[in-house]
Amino acid sequence: MQPGEIYDVLSEAYGPQEWWPAKRNFRPKDWEVVVGAVLTQNVNWNNVEKALDNMAMKRITDHRSMLKMNIAALKKLIRPAGFYNQKAERLKAVAELVEAHGGFRNFTGITRKELLATKGIGPETADAILSYACGRPSFVVDLYTRRLLSRLGLVQGNESYETIKSSMESCVNPGLYNEFHALIVEHSKRFCRKLPRCAGCPLQKRCLSGDASD
DNA sequence: CCCCAGGCCGCGC
DNA sequence: GCGCGGCATGGG
Numbered sequence: 001m002q003p004g005e006i007y008d009v010l011s012e013a014y015g016p017q018e019w020w021p022a023k024r025n026f027r028p029k030d031w032e033v034v035v036g037a038v039l040t041q042n043v044n045w046n047n048v049e050k051a052l053d054n055m056a057m058k059r060i061t062d063h064r065s066m067l068k069m070n071i072a073a074l075k076k077l078i079r080p081a082g083f084y085n086q087k088a089e090r091l092k093a094v095a096e097l098v099e100a101h102g103g104f105r106n107f108t109g110i111t112r113k114e115l116l117a118t119k120g121i122g123p124e125t126a127d128a129i130l131s132y133a134c135g136r137p138s139f140v141v142d143l144y145t146r147r148l149l150s151r152l153g154l155v156q157g158n159e160s161y162e163t164i165k166s167s168m169e170s171c172v173n174p175g176l177y178n179e180f181h182a183l184i185v186e187h188s189k190r191f192c193r194k195l196p197r198c199a200g201c202p203l204q205k206r207c208l209s210g211d212a213s214d
Numbered sequence: 215c216c217c218c219a220g221g222c223c224g225c226g227c
Numbered sequence: 228g229c230g231c232g233g234c235a236t237g238g239g
Contacts, residue, residue, distance in 0.1 A: 041221040047237055048220095082236040086222080122222050142220045158229095185220065194218065218239085225231085 001206050003154065004171035010183040013202040017182035020132045024056040028104050031062060033133035037125050038090050039081040050080035063095040063104065090120030108134040123161045131181075137174035140181045141165050144188035151192060153208040 026032035032052065039048045054077040060066055066074065075088040097118055101107040115126035123141070130138040141164045149155040155164060172180055191201040198204055 037220090040219090042219065042234085043221090043236075044219040044238070046219090047235095050237085080236060082219090083221090083234050084236085086234060090222090120222070124221065128220080140220080144220065160228095181220090188220090216239100219237095221234105223233090227229090 001152065001154075002171055003149070003168055005206075006148075006152070006203065007172050007176065007180050007183065009202050009206075010187050011179070014183055014186050017179060017186060019178065019182035019185075024052060024061065026056070026061040030108075030133040031098075031104055034094055034098075034129055035066075035091060037128040037133070038094060038120065039078060039087060041083070041087070041125060043082045047080050047082060051078040054078070054080070063098040066091060066095045067099060086120065093118055093120055108136075110134070112138065123165075127165070131178055137177040139165050139168045139177045141168065142181075142185075144185050144192070145181070147194075148184055148188060148192050151196070151207055151209040152203065 022029040022032040024032055036048055039051050060069055071088055075084045078084050078087055098104055098107045112126055115121050127138040127140045130136045141161050150157050191197050
């Protein structure tokens with residue numbers, strides 16, 4: 001099967017996803033997406049929410065206020081998100097990047113290459129920022145995507161990030177990248193977990209790992 | 215108690 | 228260019 005079929009099956013099974021809504025009063029609201037993209041690195045989203053709430057509480061809701069904030073205080077705020085020493089530095093770096101572009105409005109035109117040249121921003125974080133905060137579709141390849149493709153037999157496991165990204169982008173329209181990724185996350189949390197729960201999985205019949213004897 | 219979670223960096227090879 | 232250890236918290 002092709003990745004495009006995965007989209008069709010998951011879309012039919014779960015319906016439209018509402019993903020990565022910026023609910024706090026960050027300015028602009030997409031700045032919250034950028035902060036969340038950094039904070040969620042290798043961490044459960046639930047922990048990120050606590051850190052974002054702390055920031056909203058202290059009104060650290062735009063890149064300028066983050067730049068002005070003492071680094072130790074910032075670390076304390078984002079502590080629940082884990083790896084807080086690294087992440088505080090990474091947040092500062094992204095805030096500097098926004099400032100260097102003359103504000104968030106201009107920042108949204110940033111190149112992927114420039115994002116990747118920023119310490120603390122790897123391919124997944126860069127694509128999440130481009131796609132969800134800058135409105136410029138770029139498929140996000142995460143742990144869930146790799147695990148799903150692997151179990152479906154569509155990748156061996158040693159393919160590079162860029163290879164998988166290109167593969168996913170070539171089978172749906174750019175306008176569907178965000179939705180596709182959101183569906184994969186939803187599916188991976190419901191069924192295709194680290195320890196798979198295959199009962200009721202909409203992809204079971206097409207999956208190499210699943211029990212297709214129904 | 216254990217393992218896990220929407221990565222990335224710096225290092226050795 | 229690829230594999231590995233380190234980074235840290237909160238939930239199951």
